[in-house]
Amino acid sequence: MELLGGCYEQILFGFAVRPGETWVAVPDFTHHAHSASLSAVAVNDRYVVTGSKDETIQIYDMKKKVEHGALMQHNGTITCLEFYGSAHLLSGAEDGVICIWNTKRWECLKSIKAHKGHVTSLSIHPSGKLALSVGTDKTLRTWNLVEGRSAFIKNLKQNADLVRWSPSGDLYVVVIANKADLYKLETASVFGTIVTEKRISSVRFITDCILAVAGDDEFVRLFDCESQKCLCELKAHENRIKEIYCFKREDLHILVTASSDGYIKMWSLDLDKIKNPPLLLCETNTKARLTCLAVWLKRDSETKETTTDVSASSSEVHEAEQPLIKKKKIGWSSHKKPSQRDGQDAPMKRKVPDVQQKKKKRLK
Template identity: 60%
Template sequence: MGEVEVVAGSYEQIVFGYRVCPSEEEWRIEPVFTHHAHTASLSAVAASEQFIATGSKDETVQLYDMNTRTEHGALLHHSGTVSCLEFYGTSHLLSGGEDGLLCVWSTKTWDCLKTIKAHMGHVTSLSVHPSGKLALSVGTDKKLRTWNLIDGRSAFVKNIKQDAQLVLWSPVGDKYVVVMHDKLDIYSLESASITGTLTYQKRISSIKFLKNTLLAVAGDDEYVKVYDLLSEKCICEFRAHENRVKAMDSFLIDELCVLVTASNDGFIKLWKFNLEVNFIALPHRCYRTVYLVLDWPSCSPD
């Protein structure tokens, strides 16, 4: 099992890093770094094996080297807020911003290899296919775009009639989901058409695949819901925080799926999921354990 660290960005311009220390009895968490990365609030965080990249309203992408625990420089190419970041493996970083640009960076030289005018409005979200050959982006121009990352060209454009806030490939890459306010559309890669739609009770703020057919969804309330995408039903829900859930991520540790949630209540929580449980036979019962609760600097409301 590799070492797991949780990285969180705040409105207070600071990035926090913590090491997760599992044990049979009680899990611990150890602070490993605090980095005042920006001159404005953070808007995006991404991590690879070596680097952390953070985007901000100060129009920069700041890099932090996890091996040396030192600043590694800044990427200055966007005009306006850097809204989304994603690494692909150890070789590339993708960034999107309010300027409508999608940029592809080399993690070896940190040169900007491609600058693509992706959207007429803001780029709100991007996701790289597991193969590394395709990427999806959505923006405030009511378009969903598929990009060929080999040649940096648009492969497909779909009008979606609404501004989308989130887009995400499934772990296998045979489907992807697009979020528009409180609605989530499920697309098939093969047909590029909608195969299902989910509606949440509030605006959706974060989504995360737990496995290829299980999707965790959180919004502007205290709850997390897990949906089975085959039946399109909520198979698990629980109150995760005292305030809205702002962000989610997950990782596997000793074949255990751990969901990480962060909230405006100032806490980060880790939840255990047994993915082998037949959730469909036990609707709305969620097998979970709070391994630890981390009190971090409170977020300001946005």
């Protein structure tokens, strides 16, 4: 298990976590990943990818602990990254484009002009058939990933900052400033709203019924999705919380928090005693201004770790229902022009990804 944190200081931090009676986070590597601050990080069972204001996506092979190369399709800050299983990566950026990458050969299968403004957030449905994205054009867009086209566009009153699917895919949440609207997939309509005093910076579904919310204060709050009532409030840091992450290890629900105070902390959640504050498992001080967070989980026969975050879910689970891999006619590599309602294919960029020519560098 590896804690991964990106920061304004252009560094990717890696901390190896040793579970036990006393959990310990040991510094593993620091890598000067980009020429500008890091803005996004995502993981699958082998790779870690980071996005930055320098317009590039850097790839790291966590099994070999080497730098694998760079993807340079976007023009603008990389704002969001998310893996689907072991074969695909979606990226969004300030150029309004969503790119779909094959992670075997690291080639761009399709680039879609998704929003008229920036892409601020995206999320892949657990089935892999749908994705949601929000942008600065005040729209929430649903994407059909089987055919590689736009499926539905919903106009919003304001620009949305975040979008996230629940673990089952029956619900999703859209964040605008200090408000989180909860939607049901079946009706595509809002059934509840969570409002906080400060701007929301990160949301994660612990389960389909419990949503963790953090923002521009020191607290993480757990909300009941049906009633929208606060179940628990935790003062996690001494400064604003930039991102939260959650996963399940055997029967243990674990919440990870990263803050502008430089600390990354791991917490144990007891869902049977949800009103009790989470228990601190371990913490580490990066002494940097953190911006993004992820947890890489080793996948082998000796571990039984599973995650509630789609970006780190087991490839074995996804390959059982793998429309992205089994169907060759997925539309991602198609060059047909979509209809006017669809996202338009983005023009080819000056910069093209080439991970083969870049010399692999070992992480230090």
